[in-house]
Amino acid sequence: MVIKKYAYNEIMRHTMWYKEAIIYQIYPRSFCDSNNDGIGDIKGIISKLDYLQELGVNAVWLSPIYDSPQEDNGYDISDYKKVYPPFGTLEDMKILIAEMHKRGIKLIMDLVVNHTSSEHQWFKEALLDPSSPYRDYYIIKKGRKNGKKPPNNWSGFFGEGAWERIPNSEDYYLHLFAKGQPDLNWENPKVREEVKDILRFWLEMGVDGFRCDVITLISKKQDFKNRFPTIALTGKDAYVMGPRIHEFLHELYEDVYTNYDAMTVGETVMSSLEEAKMLVDPKRQELDMIFNFDITDTDNIMGVKYLYRKFKLQRMKKVYRKWQKGLDEINGWNSLFLENHDQRRLPGRFNTNEKDLREVSMKMIASSYFLLKGTPFIYQGQEIGMTNAHFEKLEDYKDVEIHNIMNLRKHHPLVKMIVKEKVAYEVSRDNARTPMQWDDTEYAGFSKVEPWIKVNPNKEYINVKQSLESNDSIFHYYQDLINIKKNHPVIKDGEVIELFKNDNKVYAYERKNKDESIVVITSFSDKPIKRKALEEFKDNELLLCNYQEINDIISLRPYEARIYKK
Ligand code: TEU
Numbered sequence: 001m002v003i004k005k006y007a008y009n010e011i012m013r014h015t016m017w018y019k020e021a022i023i024y025q026i027y028p029r030s031f032c033d034s035n036n037d038g039i040g041d042i043k044g045i046i047s048k049l050d051y052l053q054e055l056g057v058n059a060v061w062l063s064p065i066y067d068s069p070q071e072d073n074g075y076d077i078s079d080y081k082k083v084y085p086p087f088g089t090l091e092d093m094k095i096l097i098a099e100m101h102k103r104g105i106k107l108i109m110d111l112v113v114n115h116t117s118s119e120h121q122w123f124k125e126a127l128l129d130p131s132s133p134y135r136d137y138y139i140i141k142k143g144r145k146n147g148k149k150p151p152n153n154w155s156g157f158f159g160e161g162a163w164e165r166i167p168n169s170e171d172y173y174l175h176l177f178a179k180g181q182p183d184l185n186w187e188n189p190k191v192r193e194e195v196k197d198i199l200r201f202w203l204e205m206g207v208d209g210f211r212c213d214v215i216t217l218i219s220k221k222q223d224f225k226n227r228f229p230t231i232a233l234t235g236k237d238a239y240v241m242g243p244r245i246h247e248f249l250h251e252l253y254e255d256v257y258t259n260y261d262a263m264t265v266g267e268t269v270m271s272s273l274e275e276a277k278m279l280v281d282p283k284r285q286e287l288d289m290i291f292n293f294d295i296t297d298t299d300n301i302m303g304v305k306y307l308y309r310k311f312k313l314q315r316m317k318k319v320y321r322k323w324q325k326g327l328d329e330i331n332g333w334n335s336l337f338l339e340n341h342d343q344r345r346l347p348g349r350f351n352t353n354e355k356d357l358r359e360v361s362m363k364m365i366a367s368s369y370f371l372l373k374g375t376p377f378i379y380q381g382q383e384i385g386m387t388n389a390h391f392e393k394l395e396d397y398k399d400v401e402i403h404n405i406m407n408l409r410k411h412h413p414l415v416k417m418i419v420k421e422k423v424a425y426e427v428s429r430d431n432a433r434t435p436m437q438w439d440d441t442e443y444a445g446f447s448k449v450e451p452w453i454k455v456n457p458n459k460e461y462i463n464v465k466q467s468l469e470s471n472d473s474i475f476h477y478y479q480d481l482i483n484i485k486k487n488h489p490v491i492k493d494g495e496v497i498e499l500f501k502n503d504n505k506v507y508a509y510e511r512k513n514k515d516e517s518i519v520v521i522t523s524f525s526d527k528p529i530k531r532k533a534l535e536e537f538k539d540n541e542l543l544l545c546n547y548q549e550i551n552d553i554i555s556l557r558p559y560e561a562r563i564y565k566k
């Protein structure tokens, strides 16, 4: 059943429902384990849909549930049309989609097509037989010096080289991520047809869109020459925003998306605002929005998270200033996020507090991003202020990324000097992947058995049950933010006017259109501060505040957030 084909000018990129979306990201492995095997599953997600509806979200981004050997927890796919058995079955997916739609919740799938798993049938055939038609599904090049050296000096994202030698041959295959994640060759039209087939399979099942994993890496410069070595990635200019990226994205739009009211959000590692303007310009019909990492890179150096840099609010404000205005001229749309399955937890990050001021600072930083122009994302557990795990033993970390980096540290003194162990643990992606904390029972209500990764011990007092019972929990604050967004159209399409622009402790902005104006004021300071300018709002209606009541209009308490209707 193909939904009516929309002509582009008919309604400008479909209904654009994503502009009213509030999207909750679920990492299935860690969300809810319904059958007590220690691993989250689809039935577990189904059992929590009422919770999501109560929070008020109207869409879910589901991290990969496809069959996979799980070298990268599902971002290494061995069968795009099968569910990883411990997560469930296609039947479970059909029920999940129906149960979500019943509750007015749309489903966005994670599309991982820059690479497959090395366990994918295509790759197995490609290695088995050099003359197989699947050989050209991947990027396989002859090594230098009779195969003793890889084809060039490119490095990958997980601290390894980007080439793996094919046994008993002089050939290598490219993998920008783990060895078990061989890059697909998008130059091959057959690969692009395979991707379209995968998209149609899920769209026909009723999904509402895709989060496109590392989508700006799919086009590589075809000279495959050496590149100047850099600290983060060598070869970045050869495979980030490559020569045919726009053509490939537009082809997917033209051949698939245009037949469905589907939304796309591209994960665009290392893309600039100028590049983003081409990716999300509705007239170019490529992507609806992107995840850009300039905000989450404000506490590191050059986007290398192991190179910690003390956070300064002005740096974050500068990034918001750039992106909130930067897409206007092309009528583009932003995503808004502070956490995801690759980022450390928020408490204690960006000058916030993980201890006694955790709750008030989490409500503050939620206010700082949530009502900006764009689609806000909430990552599982962010709504209850879950924190980093602070595991002290490497064996408690499960992510391929940190094990690669710690292995590099062991063998390379330079890496050991640059990458501090404590920082590596603090920024490890595992911090976002400890089991969702539903209650204070032994395994946090995630499971009845020891989960695949340890539960954060602070489930004793940080959990959904406690949050639902407490009126001034972070959960209820997110509910209030979501209601403000839903009940005030100005948050969707109002102008963004920055206030307190030169203030190093306050981030504030006004959302304004001809009917109304909403002002958001957030203090990133852990101390009380006075701002005379706040006098201006003394007669305005206070829609939301993260403290009980306001005693002194010009005094902001630590991490105070206020939302006024002018
Ligand atoms: O992430 C791409 C990516 O850039 C991150 O891996 C980032 O480099 C790293 O997390 C920094 O710590 C996407 C997925 O979100 C990630 O989970 C996958 O591991 C990766 O692609 C490969 O599919």
Ligand code: CA
Pocket (backbone or CB within 6 Å): 032, 033, 034, 035, 036, 037, 038, 039, 040, 041, 086
């Ligand atoms: Ca399970």
